[in-house]
Amino acid sequence: MNTHPEKQLLILPGAQNTLGGALTYLTTMIQxxxxxxxxxxxxxLAWADSLLYEYMKKAGLEEYLQVIPAENKQEFVKKALQWVDKQPRNFPLLLENCIERKLIPILILAAPKLRYRRPVYFTFHDLGLSHNPLGFLARKIAFALLNPGAICNSNYTARHIKHFTPNIKGxxxxxxxxxxxNNKPSNSQPPKALQTLLKTGVKLILIPSRIKxxxxxxxxxxxxxxxxxAQLKAKGHNYHAVIVGEDxxxxxxxxxxLYGEAQILRVGDRFSIVPPTFEIENYYKYADVVVSLAxxxxxxxxxxxxxxxxxxxxxxNTGGIAEILSHFAPQWTVDPQNPSQVADVIINAVENPSTAYTIKKAQNWVKKECSLIACAQKVMEITGMYSLRDEIQDIQYIAAKSSTSTKFS
Structure with a gap:
């Protein structure tokens, strides 16, 4: 029940042309x-003809977009903020990981209007750090001027972005x-990029990741x-690693x-890179293990x-990956600099009969902590778009409508 359709949460994503976690998060949050x-x-706010626009359109979410044409990202963000400035002041603005270096000067210039005209929030999907001292200083200035309510994707992220803003909302x-x-059997053929590999009987290591x-x-x-x-090969195990991502x-x-290094280590025949895909779930269906050593x-x-x-x-065994795995499978965390240990843990995770129990425990945690509804409710609560008072009003409205219908039927 939506009793307040006139008030809107304005969302400005920083990642408009990257197929990654930020785009996936935004899509699932809308769902x-x-x-x-x-x-x-x-x-x-979507940049016309961007990957974000195409992805949202394919997901059937085009009606929730405000499409803005622009020649480049800087022009898009400037136009987007101009459009935001024309909206009612009770419309909060959520800056979705607008942490890219080229966007910071734009945010600094826009900060006075943004901060004093409407509530501003910022979702951090990464640590926002910079090797460049001037870049780091620019970020500190931008967030000091904006003073946004911060939403972080992990406690690990929250500990780092306190350098920029202590105002962490959740x-x-x-x-x-x-x-x-989900773990339902696939109803389709394996992805074309995997079909030849799977016929050879190899065990598949999947790495969905941008290539950097x-x-x-x-x-x-x-x-x-x-x-x-190389360690898996030396131990007599036939694994093939497939990176799915954009370079x-x-x-x-x-x-x-990467291909050159694979040849040097004599694992060139056990390593592949394939393009990114909107249907990554089809790749998971055929993976024996996912590995992430970031x-x-x-x-x-x-x-x-x-x-x-x-x-x-x-x-x-560090960062947000360790934070997540610690809830259900700390035994699957590894030192990325110890390839022999990583290989042993991969073998154990794939072959140990107790893995089925661990997966079940892990899936229960994911259902509880990473559901679409829980995410949507929390975002709307943090940004002031949804509250217990709204919920009570909705219930009262439904009850009153039901009572009226009964009275006059």
Missing amino acids: GCKQIGKAANLKV ILYPPVNAEKF LSGDMNDKNLFALLPVL KTTNHIASRL PREPFGLTVVEAIACGVPVVGS
Whole structure:
């Protein structure tokens, strides 16, 4: 029941052309709002013809978008904030991980209007850190001026972003759409990229991840995977690792270096990279294990997606991945710099009969902590769009309507 359709939560996503956790989170949050009858209170600002626009349209969520044409991302964000400024002042603004370096100057200039004209919130999907002292200072200035209510995707993220803003409103683990991610048998053929591999009888290691060079603040640590494959080979186990993700490095240099390193370690025939996909759930259905060795991953959406699909996860013993696994499978956490240990844990996670019990325990945790409805309710509560008072009014409205219908029937 939606008794306040006129008030809207304005959402400005920073990631408009990246297929990753932030985009998936936004989609599932809207789907959760639909389930609680609050989707009409959302307006997502989308860059025309962006990946976000195409993804939302394909998901049947186009009606919740405010599409804004622009030549580049900076122009889009400027136009989006101008559009926001024209909306009623009781419409809160949720900045969805607008932490990219090129966006910070725009936020600094817009901060006075934003802060004093409407409630402002900020969802952190990463740590927002910068190797550049000037970049770090610029972020501190932006958040000092905005003073947003912060929503963090893990306690690990919250501990880091206190450098920017102490005003943390809540920890919100990203939701998982159980209709897509579940352990029901697949009704379709394996993804084309996997069909030849699966016919050989290999065990499949799946790594859904953007492909990057090592060393940045959110290092995916993909190069640590190759010594693990070498260890698995030396131990007599036939595993093939498949990275599913986009490589935005110049001339795909990251992918080329990964393939080169695989050849040097003599595991080139056990390693593949395939393009990103909107249907990643179809890949989970055929995976034996998901591996994520990122040392500073803020949350690790692939961890809970894999668990929901009944796939064990071997992950880094640091960051958000360790935080999630600690709730149900601390034995699956590893030191990414110890390939022999990682290989042993992979073998155990795949072959140990107790894994089925661990998966069941893990899935119960995911259902409780990462449901669409729980996420939607918490976002709406934090941003002042949904409260116990609203719920009581809805109940009273339904009861009064029911009473009137009975009286005059």
